[in-house]
Amino acid sequence: MGRHDWAHVLDSVPTGLYIDGQWGGASGGGRIEVADPATGEPLGEVADARPEDAVSALDAAVGAAGEWAATPPRERAEVLRRGYQAMTDNAEELALLTTLEMGKTLTESRAEVAYAAEFLRWFGEEAVRIGGDWSRSPSGAGRMLTMRQPVGPCLLITPWNFPLAMGTRKIGPAIAAGCTMVVKPAKLTPLSMLRLTGLLAEAGLPPGVLNVVTSGSAAAVTEPLMADPRLRKVSFTGSTPVGRTLMERAAPNLLRLSMELGGNAPFLVFDDADLDLAVAGAVTAKMRNNGESCVAANRFLVAESVAAEFSARLADRMGRMRVGHGAEADTEVGPLIDADARDKVTELVADATDRGANVRTGGSAPSGKGWFYSPTVLTEVAPESRILREEVFGPVAPITTFDSEREALELANGTEYGLVGYVFTRELNRALRVGEALETGMVGLNTGLVSNPAAPFGGIKASGFGREGGAEGIQEYLATKYIAVATG
Numbered sequence: 111m112g113r114h115d116w117a118h119v120l121d122s123v124p125t126g127l128y129i130d131g132q133w134g135g136a137s138g139g140g141r142i143e144v145a146d147p148a149t150g151e152p153l154g155e156v157a158d159a160r161p162e163d164a165v166s167a168l169d170a171a172v173g174a175a176g177e178w179a180a181t182p183p184r185e186r187a188e189v190l191r192r193g194y195q196a197m198t199d200n201a202e203e204l205a206l207l208t209t210l211e212m213g214k215t216l217t218e219s220r221a222e223v224a225y226a227a228e229f230l231r232w233f234g235e236e237a238v239r240i241g242g243d244w245s246r247s248p249s250g251a252g253r254m255l256t257m258r259q260p261v262g263p264c265l266l267i268t269p270w271n272f273p274l275a276m277g278t279r280k281i282g283p284a285i286a287a288g289c290t291m292v293v294k295p296a297k298l299t300p301l302s303m304l305r306l307t308g309l310l311a312e313a314g315l316p317p318g319v320l321n322v323v324t325s326g327s328a329a330a331v332t333e334p335l336m337a338d339p340r341l342r343k344v345s346f347t348g349s350t351p352v353g354r355t356l357m358e359r360a361a362p363n364l365l366r367l368s369m370e371l372g373g374n375a376p377f378l379v380f381d382d383a384d385l386d387l388a389v390a391g392a393v394t395a396k397m398r399n400n401g402e403s404c405v406a407a408n409r410f411l412v413a414e415s416v417a418a419e420f421s422a423r424l425a426d427r428m429g430r431m432r433v434g435h436g437a438e439a440d441t442e443v444g445p446l447i448d449a450d451a452r453d454k455v456t457e458l459v460a461d462a463t464d465r466g467a468n469v470r471t472g473g474s475a476p477s478g479k480g481w482f483y484s485p486t487v488l489t490e491v492a493p494e495s496r497i498l499r500e501e502v503f504g505p506v507a508p509i510t511t512f513d514s515e516r517e518a519l520e521l522a523n524g525t526e527y528g529l530v531g532y533v534f535t536r537e538l539n540r541a542l543r544v545g546e547a548l549e550t551g552m553v554g555l556n557t558g559l560v561s562n563p564a565a566p567f568g569g570i571k572a573s574g575f576g577r578e579g580g581a582e583g584i585q586e587y588l589a590t591k592y593i594a595v596a597t598g
């Protein structure tokens with residue numbers, strides 16, 4: 111297997127900057143290499159934008175903003191519907207691109223394409239339902255008209271772990287709301303977003319509405335945009351430290367922000383849980399996307415009385431998962447994104463084992479090319495271990511135990527993060543009690559999968575704020591205007 115097997119797919123990717131409806135090179139002619147994390151070999155190159163290119167992209171977004179805001183909602187909805195259809199028609203090609211640049215298995219990439227496309231369909235359906243209100247003032251002396259208007263030009267910054275879905279989760283509602291935008295994809299995975307951009311252009315998106323700027327200098331190309339008073343909003347998905355930096359940079363212009371940041375999800379298994387369901391849920395919550403997901407289960411907290419059985423079954427299941435190139439048919443776990451990601455996982459496991467953790471399966475990186483790490487289960491993990499406090503972003507499941515519901519909640523909430531928590535129990539009252547008490551924006555009750563375009567996705571605490579998807583997602587791109595009406 112090699113480049114010749116997928117050359118046609120790679121060759122279909124436009125590799126320039128997309129500004130004002132035109133593809134072009136970066137002003138300095140610079141390029142950045144994109145590599146296959148399973149082999150380390152190059153897949154191709156994309157344009158390396160300079161700050162002045164990003165400013166040109168903002169110029170285009172500003173230029174298109176008025177007309178796009180005035181475009182009838184039905185027309186905006188139709189563009190999204192055609193975009194959804196184009197993604198669906200080209201699903202195999204998009205999935206292969208995602209696997210090649212990001213590493214996840216083809217099965218996972220197909221699921222991501224479907225998930226990503228659904229944001230376009232969902233927000234196309236929302237575009238025509240942006241409401242307002244007309245009411246009588248309490249004194250009866252006047253009328254109050256409220257309407258929703260697009261916030262204006264947006265900067266959308268996306269991570270490498272779901273290169274398509276984290277894009278459409280922002281692009282979909284921005285288009286639906288009538289906003290124009292500059293998208294800055296992650297430098298490690300720009301190819302699938304560039305291909306998607308081509309599909310959206312073919313779907314009839316007018317020039318200037320969507321501008322895409324790939325760059326190896328994220329801070330340098332986004333700084334002048336955030337300092338520019340014409341930009342009105344930043345939506346960011348990525349790590350908490352970068353989110354904090356962006357909030358500081360947003361302060362002078364009081365930019366509206368949506369922040370989808372890191373997680374440290376607890377996965378709670380109570381003594382009355384259905385263990386078949388809990389193990390299946392654990393595999394999904396841990397191993398989806400090779401463990402490189404903000405909603406990945408990061409800490410397994412298991413009732414003492416069922417911990418031995420749960421640990422043995424999870425270790426057995428994870429130990430049998432086939433590791434390999436994501437494009438190979440029988441692969442269940444692909445590589446991590448790069449050497450740094452694998453080094454971090456290696457360090458976290460070493461720290462845990464130095465403090466006495468038992469390796470039940472895995473615990474090392476296979477030799478050979480690519481950034482692979484074996485699916486790993488650790489038990490007897492000491493409370494002060496780094497792996498319980500930091501985002502692992504890899505296929506490692508650390509298991510600790512609890513004796514009471516109260517202790518489980520204290521452990522679960524003992525983190526600065528608050529994105530998602532998973533709860534496995536058969537008892538309805540406990541499920542609801544614990545679900546409410548978890549300090550997270552989302553909870554999976556007896557399921558390891560919460561992501562759904564029709565649901566509000568997002569966190570609290572250091573996991574950020576704002577919601578993507580669901581009925582809330584479009585509100586992030588709308589400003590409420592109130593008009594006081596004198597009725598005489």
Ligand code: NAP
Nearest residue numbers: 268269270295296297328329348349352370371372373404
């Ligand atoms: P990251 O390093 O924070 O990067 C995310 C994006 O921000 C990339 O496009 C990156 O560009 C850009 N960036 C980095 N530094 C920047 C700066 N100083 N100014 C402006 N932009 C900057 O995160 P990542 O490693 O790609 O993604 C993994 C993180 O995302 C994890 O923490 C994960 O939990 C989080 N995540 C959260 C959600 C959610 O919905 N809550 C979803 C998915 C992922 P470059 O690629 O050029 O570095």
